[in-house]
Amino acid sequence: xxxxxxxxxxxxYGNVNILHGIDLDIKHGEFVVLVGxxxxxxxxxxxxxAGLDEISDGxxxxxxxxxxxxxxxxxxxxxxxxxxxxxxxxxVKKNMSYGLKIAGKDQAFISEKVEQAAKTLHIDHLxxxxxxxxxxGQRQRVAIGRAIVRDPKVFLFDEPLSxxxxxxxxxxxxxxxxxxxxxxxxxxYVTHDQTEAMTLGDKIVVMNEGxxxxxxxxxxxxxxxxxxxVGGFIGSxxxxxxxxxxxxxxxxxxxxxxxxGAITKAFVDVAGCNLDxxxxxxxxxxxxxxxxxKAERLSASVSLxxxxxxxxxxxxxxxxxxxxxxxxSGESTTTIGETIEVSFDAQNVHVFNADGLALKRHxxxxxxxxxxxxxxxxxx
Amino acid sequence: MNFALPMxxxxxxxxxxxxxxxxxxxxxxxxxxxxxxxxxxxxxxIFNDPLALPTTETFSLVGFEEVLLRSEFDVFFSNSLxxxxxxxxxxxLFGAMMAWALTEYSFKGNLLIGMLVAMGIMIPIxxxxxxxLELMSSLHLVNTLWALIxxxxxxxxxxxxxxxxxxxxxxxxxxxxxxxxxGVSEIKIFFTIILPLIRPAMAxxxxxxxxxxxxxxxxPLILAPSDGNQTITLGVQQFVGQYVTDWNSxxxxxxxxxxxxxxxxxxxxxxxxxxxxSGAVK
Ligand SMILES: Nc1ncnc2c1ncn2[C@@H]1O[C@H](COP(=O)(O)OP(=O)(O)OP(=O)(O)O)[C@@H](O)[C@H]1O
Ligand SMILES: [Mg+2]
Numbered sequence: 224x225x226x227x228x229x230x231x232x233x234x235x236y237g238n239v240n241i242l243h244g245i246d247l248d249i250k251h252g253e254f255v256v257l258v259g260x261x262x263x264x265x266x267x268x269x270x271x272x273a274g275l276d277e278i279s280d281g282x283x284x285x286x287x288x289x290x291x292x293x294x295x296x297x298x299x300x301x302x303x304x305x306x307x308x309x310x311x312x313x314x315v316k317k318n319m320s321y322g323l324k325i326a327g328k329d330q331a332f333i334s335e336k337v338e339q340a341a342k343t344l345h346i347d348h349l350x351x352x353x354x355x356x357x358x359x360g361q362r363q364r365v366a367i368g369r370a371i372v373r374d375p376k377v378f379l380f381d382e383p384l385s386x387x388x389x390x391x392x393x394x395x396x397x398x399x400x401x402x403x404x405x406x407x408x409x410x411x412y413v414t415h416d417q418t419e420a421m422t423l424g425d426k427i428v429v430m431n432e433g434x435x436x437x438x439x440x441x442x443x444x445x446x447x448x449x450x451x452x453v454g455g456f457i458g459s460x461x462x463x464x465x466x467x468x469x470x471x472x473x474x475x476x477x478x479x480x481x482x483x484g485a486i487t488k489a490f491v492d493v494a495g496c497n498l499d500x501x502x503x504x505x506x507x508x509x510x511x512x513x514x515x516x517k518a519e520r521l522s523a524s525v526s527l528x529x530x531x532x533x534x535x536x537x538x539x540x541x542x543x544x545x546x547x548x549x550x551x552s553g554e555s556t557t558t559i560g561e562t563i564e565v566s567f568d569a570q571n572v573h574v575f576n577a578d579g580l581a582l583k584r585h586x587x588x589x590x591x592x593x594x595x596x597x598x599x600x601x602x603x
Numbered sequence: 604m605n606f607a608l609p610m611x612x613x614x615x616x617x618x619x620x621x622x623x624x625x626x627x628x629x630x631x632x633x634x635x636x637x638x639x640x641x642x643x644x645x646x647x648x649i650f651n652d653p654l655a656l657p658t659t660e661t662f663s664l665v666g667f668e669e670v671l672l673r674s675e676f677d678v679f680f681s682n683s684l685x686x687x688x689x690x691x692x693x694x695x696l697f698g699a700m701m702a703w704a705l706t707e708y709s710f711k712g713n714l715l716i717g718m719l720v721a722m723g724i725m726i727p728i729x730x731x732x733x734x735x736l737e738l739m740s741s742l743h744l745v746n747t748l749w750a751l752i753x754x755x756x757x758x759x760x761x762x763x764x765x766x767x768x769x770x771x772x773x774x775x776x777x778x779x780x781x782x783x784x785x786g787v788s789e790i791k792i793f794f795t796i797i798l799p800l801i802r803p804a805m806a807x808x809x810x811x812x813x814x815x816x817x818x819x820x821x822x823p824l825i826l827a828p829s830d831g832n833q834t835i836t837l838g839v840q841q842f843v844g845q846y847v848t849d850w851n852s853x854x855x856x857x858x859x860x861x862x863x864x865x866x867x868x869x870x871x872x873x874x875x876x877x878x879x880x881s882g883a884v885k
């Protein structure tokens with residue numbers, strides 16, 4: 224069993240604090256995705272778990288054992304680097320087998336392991352090549368292969384797909400997902416890619432300036448962001464924010480007055496709200512509609528149209544100058560300069576208080592992962 | 604037409620560059636050419652026309668005969684070879700180790716050692732000749748090849764550390780970290796990952812180290828002048844008399860002395876060119 228437990232992990236370089244006490248509880252076999260803006264300490268956290276940097280404070284446990292002072296190889300972790308970091312002067316086979324050789328495994332065992340991993344990753348025809356004779360995608364797979372052969376308890380991936388082109392990225396993403404199913408190992412995965420985070424992760428950890436902002440299933444984060452930062456971070460294009468005030472408080476919803484003067488409802492927990500509190504109203508681009516079929520309305524002028532084919536993004540400008548983005552059908556004929564009415568459902572509205580904390584939404588949809596849904600269906 | 608201009612400009616520039624380099628090459632090679640040509644001529648012919656190529660009349664191997672048959676040339680030669688090769692070996696080994704330690708690990712005294720190394724590049728080792736001689740004589744190493752080897756290691760190390768540090772810094776951090784994750788020990792990382800990757804730099808350092816050692820007259824004269832321990836540069840001096848100089852032998856031994864350097868250079872030259880230019884591009 225390879226549970227990974229981080230207890231108040233801190234890291235500072237000199238007197239600069241990079242991580243301010245990270246608590247995480249990762250179960251055996253979980254696929255955890257770390258996301259966060261550039262420089263927030265994701266790579267640093269990964270390197271601490273791998274044992275490549277010293278932990279300044281806190282406890283790190285892998286499989287129930289305190290590993291703070293163990294060298295990388297003894298922790299049972301394997302890291303896949305963004306730059307692949309293949310040994311340039313060794314061929315693929317040697318690259319993959321070097322760790323095992325160092326560990327003193329016998330030749331037959333090593334060959335079998337390497338061949339098995341190479342087959343899994345479809346690189347068995349490349350074993351005699353040098354890294355420089357491989358394409359980016361092939362190198363990436365060798366790097367993963369090098370991690371697999373050691374049978375680590377925990378895989379650490381630091382932006383493994385960011386050097387690949389779009390098509391290859393999708394393909395490799397799917398392969399990593401399958402690999403996780405097959406190996407059943409614990410994986411901690413850093414990425415900047417929304418799709419990777421949403422599709423691969425059993426659990427997403429959103430980090431902000433050296434702290435864990437929120438940790439939960441992808442849908443939980445999408446539907447119930449705990450803070451405005453998470454709301455803005457998860458989802459693409461980003462959630463729209465409009466400043467507003469509490470206009471009136473009802474039993475199961477708030478009525479907000481936005482900075483544009485518009486009045487709108489929001490189905491959120493009203494406990495602790497006072498009249499005229501400053502709040503931030505949030506709505507996702509995909510929850511705005513050009514048709515006037517929804518109850519709540521905003522009027523805006525179109526400043527830019529991006530046509531992606533299956534959808535179009537309209538960049539809107541509200542009467543007080545606030546910018547918004549909406550996602551609409553690819554068939555939309557709206558053009559620049561038009562003034563349109565956009566509508567949305569009050570149950571899709573997010574509300575954040577002055578401290579950036581979300582008010583609990585009580586009419587948001589399903590937050591269960593596919594695995595959980597399958598389990599529930601099986602019971603029923 | 605505008606398109607043709609830069610091309611033409613480039614060609615002109617290339618022409619000038621080549622002319623300058625060619626001139627330099629000619630000037631640099633001329634003395635070597637003269638030495639080699641005259642080593643194959645009779646004494647009279649050397650003085651009559653030093654620049655002429657050997658003809659059937661003037662061709663003579665008397666110098667080589669003299670050197671190879673009647674002197675201890677083989678001893679000089681093997682002394683030089685032993686001293687040079689061992690010095691290079693240790694300079695490369697210790698230089699790379701030191702460069703690795705200084706660039707990879709932060710420890711107390713790191714900066715101080717780094718500064719001492721930098722000073723070693725700037726201050727010529729010959730300034731310390733007297734103390735070196737005293738030291739060697741109290742260690743009873745005078746008139747042994749070891750004395751020379753030790754001095755040459757000290758002489759070659761600073762520059763070697765400096766050059767190799769630069770190259771070791773260029774080895775990506777992830778590579779070492781990947782190796783650490785693989786459970787490779789620090790010593791093994793050094794020998795199996797770092798050393799193979801800085802091979803071009805090692806070749807550069809080897810050539811830079813070898814040439815001054817091979818050509819040195821100073822330290823062999825002071826530290827190991829006795830028979831049996833003379834290096835080639837010192838051995839050749841026996842043909843240079845106060846009144847008569849046996850030019851045939853001098854030139855023949857010089858010609859022979861060029862051979863090992865040439866061989867070494869040919870072995871390393873492919874690596875060397877990569878070494879000098881890598882880092883410049885990119
Ligand atoms: N060796 C170091 N010394 C000092 N500061 C460092 C060191 N390594 C990283 N940092 C700092 O730590 C912070 C976090 O860096 P880290 O590489 O973990 O960010 P990241 O979240 O991985 O960013 P990115 O998404 O851009 O990769 C940065 O502000 C960086 O400047
Ligand atoms: Mg990073």
